[in-house]
Amino acid sequence: MIKKTSITEKRKRPLDKLAYFGIFLFAFLVFAMVVLFVVYILYNGIPGLTWEFLTTAPNPIEQTIGILPSIINTGYMILLAILFAVPVGVGGAIYLCEYAKNKRLIRIIEFTTETLSGIPSIIFGVFGYVFFCTLLNLKVSLLSGALTLTIIVLPTIVRTTGEALKAVPNSYREAAQGIGATKWYMIHTVLLPSASRGIITSIILAIGRIVGESAALILVSGGSAMYMPRGNFFEQIMGSGATLSVELYRYAYSRGENGIGFSIAVVLLAISVLLNLLVKLINKKLGTQKAES
Amino acid sequence: MANKIITKDLNLYYGTHHALKDVSIEIKEHCVTGLIGPSGCGKSTFLKTLNRMNDTIPGVRVTGNVLLDDEEVYQNAVDVTQLRKKVGMVFQSPNPFPMSIYDNVAYGLRIHGIKKRIIVDEIVEKSLRGAAIWDEVKDRLKKSALSLSGGQQQRLCIARTLAVQPDVILMDEPTSALDPISTMKIEELMSELKKNYTVVIVTHNMQQAARISDYTAFFLLGELVEYGETSQIFSMPKDKRTEDYITGRFG
Amino acid sequence: MNARNSFDKELERLHMDLIKMGSMTEEAIEQSVHAFTTRDNALAKEIMQGDHQIDDMEKQIETVCLSLILRQQPVAGDLRRITCALKMITDLERIADNAADIAELSLMIRGDHIAEMVQHIPGMASASVDMVHKSIDSFVRSDLDLAESVIAQDDTVDALFCKVKDELCETLRQNRENSDNAIDFLMIAKYLERIADHAVNICEWVLFSETGIHKDKKIM
Numbered sequence: 001m002i003k004k005t006s007i008t009e010k011r012k013r014p015l016d017k018l019a020y021f022g023i024f025l026f027a028f029l030v031f032a033m034v035v036l037f038v039v040y041i042l043y044n045g046i047p048g049l050t051w052e053f054l055t056t057a058p059n060p061i062e063q064t065i066g067i068l069p070s071i072i073n074t075g076y077m078i079l080l081a082i083l084f085a086v087p088v089g090v091g092g093a094i095y096l097c098e099y100a101k102n103k104r105l106i107r108i109i110e111f112t113t114e115t116l117s118g119i120p121s122i123i124f125g126v127f128g129y130v131f132f133c134t135l136l137n138l139k140v141s142l143l144s145g146a147l148t149l150t151i152i153v154l155p156t157i158v159r160t161t162g163e164a165l166k167a168v169p170n171s172y173r174e175a176a177q178g179i180g181a182t183k184w185y186m187i188h189t190v191l192l193p194s195a196s197r198g199i200i201t202s203i204i205l206a207i208g209r210i211v212g213e214s215a216a217l218i219l220v221s222g223g224s225a226m227y228m229p230r231g232n233f234f235e236q237i238m239g240s241g242a243t244l245s246v247e248l249y250r251y252a253y254s255r256g257e258n259g260i261g262f263s264i265a266v267v268l269l270a271i272s273v274l275l276n277l278l279v280k281l282i283n284k285k286l287g288t289q290k291a292e293s
Numbered sequence: 294m295a296n297k298i299i300t301k302d303l304n305l306y307y308g309t310h311h312a313l314k315d316v317s318i319e320i321k322e323h324c325v326t327g328l329i330g331p332s333g334c335g336k337s338t339f340l341k342t343l344n345r346m347n348d349t350i351p352g353v354r355v356t357g358n359v360l361l362d363d364e365e366v367y368q369n370a371v372d373v374t375q376l377r378k379k380v381g382m383v384f385q386s387p388n389p390f391p392m393s394i395y396d397n398v399a400y401g402l403r404i405h406g407i408k409k410r411i412i413v414d415e416i417v418e419k420s421l422r423g424a425a426i427w428d429e430v431k432d433r434l435k436k437s438a439l440s441l442s443g444g445q446q447q448r449l450c451i452a453r454t455l456a457v458q459p460d461v462i463l464m465d466e467p468t469s470a471l472d473p474i475s476t477m478k479i480e481e482l483m484s485e486l487k488k489n490y491t492v493v494i495v496t497h498n499m500q501q502a503a504r505i506s507d508y509t510a511f512f513l514l515g516e517l518v519e520y521g522e523t524s525q526i527f528s529m530p531k532d533k534r535t536e537d538y539i540t541g542r543f544g
Numbered sequence: 545m546n547a548r549n550s551f552d553k554e555l556e557r558l559h560m561d562l563i564k565m566g567s568m569t570e571e572a573i574e575q576s577v578h579a580f581t582t583r584d585n586a587l588a589k590e591i592m593q594g595d596h597q598i599d600d601m602e603k604q605i606e607t608v609c610l611s612l613i614l615r616q617q618p619v620a621g622d623l624r625r626i627t628c629a630l631k632m633i634t635d636l637e638r639i640a641d642n643a644a645d646i647a648e649l650s651l652m653i654r655g656d657h658i659a660e661m662v663q664h665i666p667g668m669a670s671a672s673v674d675m676v677h678k679s680i681d682s683f684v685r686s687d688l689d690l691a692e693s694v695i696a697q698d699d700t701v702d703a704l705f706c707k708v709k710d711e712l713c714e715t716l717r718q719n720r721e722n723s724d725n726a727i728d729f730l731m732i733a734k735y736l737e738r739i740a741d742h743a744v745n746i747c748e749w750v751l752f753s754e755t756g757i758h759k760d761k762k763i764m
Contacts, residue, residue, distance in 0.1 A: 101351060171388035175450065178346065178382035179401040179457050180374040189400070190390050477548055484550045503615045527614050 041269065045262035053263060057228050065260060067267065069228050073142060073241040074211060074271070076229075077221075080146030080237065081153060081210050082203060088150070089157030090192075090199060096158070097165040098187060110162075117155035124152050125216030133220055142229075142237045145221025149213060153206040160205060164198020165191060200283050207275050211268060214245040223250060244268050297322040297461060297491040298343060303357035305338060305347065312338050314515045315357070320508075325483055325492040327506030327523065329499055331543065334512040336495045340463050342366075343493065344380035345373055361461070378405060380461040381454035386470040387446035389438035389453070394421075394430050397438045397449055401457035416456055423489075424452035425482050444475025448482065455490075462486065464494040468501065480505045499539050503527050511535045551616050558608055558629055559684050565601040566680030569636050570673050572598065572643035573739060577669035580650035580732060591647040598640040602633045621753075624764065628753035632683065635742040639676060642735040642742075649728045649735075664711065665729070668704045668736040671697065675743035683750045691747040701740035708733040 056066030100106050128148030129140075138144045168191050176186035192199070222240030224247070229236035242250065244264055252261030298320040305313035313335050320326050328336040341347045342359060345366060359366040366376060378401075389397050398417045407413060417434075421427040426448040430441070438449055447467060454462055464483075468476040483505050486492055496502050502509050503523060510520040511532075519526060519535045530536045537543050572591055579588040609630045612618060618626050675694050682691035712726045712733075752758040 169388065171384060171386060172390060174346070174382075174384055175388045175390065175453070176400070177349065178344070178377060178384065179404065179454055180377040180381075181400075181404045182374060185404055189403075194391055481549055500617050504617070524611055524614065528610075 038269070041262055041265050044259065045264075045266035048259050048263035049266060054267070058226050060226075067244065067247060067264060069226070070242050070244045070247040070264075071267070072229060073221075074243040074245075076142050076237060077146055077149060077217075077243050078207055078210050078275075080143065081149040082206060084146065084150040085153045085157055085206060086199075086203060089154050089202070090161050092154075093158045093161035093165060094187060094191075097162055098183065098191070110159075113155040113158050116151075117159065121152055121213055121216040122219075124148055125219040127151075128216060128220040139238065140220060140222050140240045142221050142239065142241055145217050145243075146237070148216055148220045149210050152213065152216065153209050156205050156209065157202045160202030161195065161199050164195035164201070167198065168194045197283060200279055204276060204279050207279075208272060211243070211271060211275075212245055213243075214249045217243060217246050218249070222246075244271070294321040294324060296320065297362065298493075299358075299360040299363075300342075301358040301360070303339075303342065303359060304355070305335075305342060306354045307350070308352040312515050313342070316517045318510060318517060318520055320491065320493060322491050323487055323489075324507040325487050325494060325505050326508045326510065327502035328493065328495045328510050328512060329497075329502045329538075330512035330518075331538070332497075335515040336510075336512045337465055338515075339512065340465055340493060340495050341382075343461070343463055344377050344382060345371075346377075346382060348373065374404075378457050379459055380463060381457060381459035383447070383450050383454055383462060383464045383467050385466045387443055387450050389441070389446050389449050391437065391439055393435050394438045394441070394449060395434040398452050398456045401453060405457060416458075420452040420456040421449075423455045423486070424448045425478065425485070426452060442475070444471050444478060447471060447475070447479060451479075451482065451486075459490065461491045461493065464492065466495055466497060469497060476501075499527075511538060513538070548616075551612075551618075551622075554608070554612060554616070555622070555625065558605070558612070558626070561601070561605050561608065562629060562632065563680060563684060565598065565605060565633060565636050566676065568598050568601060569640045569643070570676050572640050573646075573669060573673050573676065573736075576643040576646040576650070577666060577736075579647055580653075581666060583650070583653070585651055588647040588650050592644050595640055595644040598637060602637040605629065605633045624753040624756060628683065628749040631749045632680075632746050635745045636676075639739050639742045642739050646732050646735050649732055653725055653728055664704050664708045665733060665736070668701055668708065668733060668740075671701050671704065672736050672739040672743065675701070675740050676746075679743045679746035679750065682747060683753070686750075686754055688751060688754055691750045694747045695744050698740050698744045701737055705733050705737040 052064065053066055054071070055068050056064065057069050058065050096106055096109060100109075125148065128144060128151070132138045132144040132147050133140050138147070172190050172194060173186060176190050177183075181189070222242055224242050227241075229239055229241060244267060248261050248264040248268070251257040251264065296319045299318070301317050303313055303316040304311070316335075316339060328340060330336045338347065342355060343361075343366070347353045347355070355367055361376070361380065365371075390400060392400070395417055398420050399413050402408075402413050402416060407416070418427060418431075421430060426445055429445060430436075430449070433440075438446065441449060447470075451462075451467075468479050471479065480501065483492055483494070487507075494502075494506065506523050508521065509523045509526040511518045511526065511530075511534075513534055519530060519532045521531075526535065527539060530539065572594065575587060576591050578584065579591060609626050612626055613623075616622070675697050678690055678694045678697075681687065682694065709730065712730055716723060716726050748759055752763070756762060756764050
């Protein structure tokens with residue numbers, strides 16, 4: 001028999017309190033670690049950040065250090081890899097979600113992409129070196145790097161876009177087809193706009209991966225950025241050069257220049273934050289435009 | 294009253310499941326035909342055979358005939374897009390696209406290649422009026438359709454269907470997600486719609502079928518048990534199973 | 545947008561039908577009394593044959609009411625009004641039957657010399673017609689005061705009936721030859737009195753349709 005009690009009778013629940021306290025503590029730890037991490041990087045990195053550091057190439061004769069070449073290399077890498085990966089990834093996701101009928105095949109492809117996203121990037125680096133640099137004779141170049149990065153980020157884009165497409169209510173598909181829309185018309189007028197947030201998220205994740213990648217790129221696009229890219233666009237992307245992350249690795253690890261490493265880290269942080277904000281802004285614009293057009 | 298849609302010995306299978314059994318029915322033009330029956334009786338499936346919305350489901354097989362204005366719906370020469378332009382559909386829960394109110398209604402027009410602004414404007418207004426929602430939205434056509442209430446959204450979806458100027462409107466439980474007042478508004482709208490269109494509606498709500506439909510069809514286990522004028526079905530059903538169902542003594 | 549526009553229109557049509565049936569009935573009473581007082585046998589036969597039109601009207605309104613109950617599932621005031629209409633037409637049909645009966649009786653009357661002695665029959669007729677008219681009016685206009693006044697008016701008709709009865713008794717005492725006619729006259733007066741009672745019934749249902757109370761009892 002359960003004893004009848006008054007609703008005003010307070011009961012002690014020590015376990016509840018303990019759990020609450022523990023969870024609060026963990027949440028606080030996460031927050032504290034992030035703050036500590038950022039503050040630590042900023043504290044160590046900002047003193048080395050000078051105008052000259054950001055806007056020149058390294059000069060061995062005058063013993064000055066600048067990271068402009070690697071900033072430009074990083075920009076190229078983002079541009080090219082996104083340019084290659086987004087159409088292929090989004091297209092693949094559309095095929096898997098909307099067209100593919102063979103459920104087994106879909107499962108196999110999904111499993112493969114999941115697996116690919118878990119493979120250490122150095123393996124892609126080796127593959128890229130053999131396939132793009134040697135076999136396709138693209139040399140150790142920004143292009144080879146961008147192609148390798150494309151393979152690295154594709155699974156992420158396919159998966160995230162796929163999830164965004166799956167999240168679009170089936171009722172939109174029915175509605176469009178119910179008034180006679182063809183499949184492709186429905187996809188590009190309703191599904192893609194509805195999934196745009198997911199697709200943009202996948203691009204953010206991909207950019208993060210591109211900016212942060214170092215191991216694979218050392219192999220396929222070069223380990224240092226001593227010079228500014230030269231020549232026209234095609235000559236520039238056919239040249240080799242390190243991205244910021246690779247430079248960071250080189251300075252911090254090979255040369256033991258931790259200070260420079262921290263300064264580059266600050267720049268990387270700033271780039272990530274800026275890109276995130278930019279993408280969010282575009283997303284917002286897209287969202288309001290949709291309702292107004 | 295002329296027949297708009299005739300089905301003859303219509304059978305439908307989902308894989309091995311026999312979902313519709315020899316359904317033969319004559320749907321009258323400019324009437325509201327209500328399809329009633331317990332869940333899983335095949336009434337929604339039947340509705341969707343009329344504009345081939347079942348085509349998208351894998352493993353569906355259809356035998357028998359569906360004639361729309363004496364033309365066979367299930368023949369290879371049929372362009373499903375054209376068919377669905379003629380036989381539009383409104384769904385269970387309101388499903389406006391995440392676009393502006395205007396764009397939702399204009400959507401169908403653009404599919405069918407009508408792009409001239411003046412014409413589109415005119416049809417959008419006409420369709421919204423036809424769905425009895427014009428006065429509520431005329432000042433905010435550029436606002437997102439998702440800002441409307443559920444009942445308004447459903448009338449917007451009806452307007453979206455009207456915009457492509459169909460002959461037949463299929464409605465799959467169009468009010469089951471709405472509150473009673475919105476439901477009444479949609480029902481009221483249907484008696485207007487039948488003047489220009491032929492309406493076929495699936496409903497779980499027998500009282501609703503009694504209120505709005507001119508003809509009622511009772512489905513049970515994939516079979517068309519009884520079909521006739523609504524007043525006859527609800528006052529003197531011929532089949533015991535119909536009587537049991539509509540008096541709530543089913544099962 | 546009124547969500548039940550078409551239902552309201554059907555109710556409106558029901559009102560129109562009731563008004564029509566009411567005026568057909570009023571006319572039947574007036575004509576039957578006219579046929580009786582003027583000894584117009586042709587008119588009397590016409591009224592007897594015309595009764596089926598009112599019967600048809602009753603059937604038609606019944607169909608409308610049942611179909612409204614079936615298809616519109618009325619509740620509250622709508623349900624009370626439709627119930628009231630169903631009850632009213634029964635009374636109206638009886639009234640029309642009574643009018644036809646009066647017409648039939650007027651055919652049997654031989655010799656007209658005692659008509660002058662029962663002066664109160666035309667007065668009863670006009671009072672009952674007035675009551676029937678007002679009862680329908682009170683329904684259509686939802687006028688409770690009017691309905692109450694009709695119920696009160698029944699007393700005057702009853703009083704008139706007593707006067708007619710007294711007159712006839714007097715006539716019989718003076719002259720036994722006219723006993724056949726006298727009994728027919730009494731029946732006619734009784735029919736008119738019944739007509740007034742039916743008008744009262746109608747008004748009681750009108751009160752119910754507005755208040756939910758029928759003869760001081762809450763029946764719904």
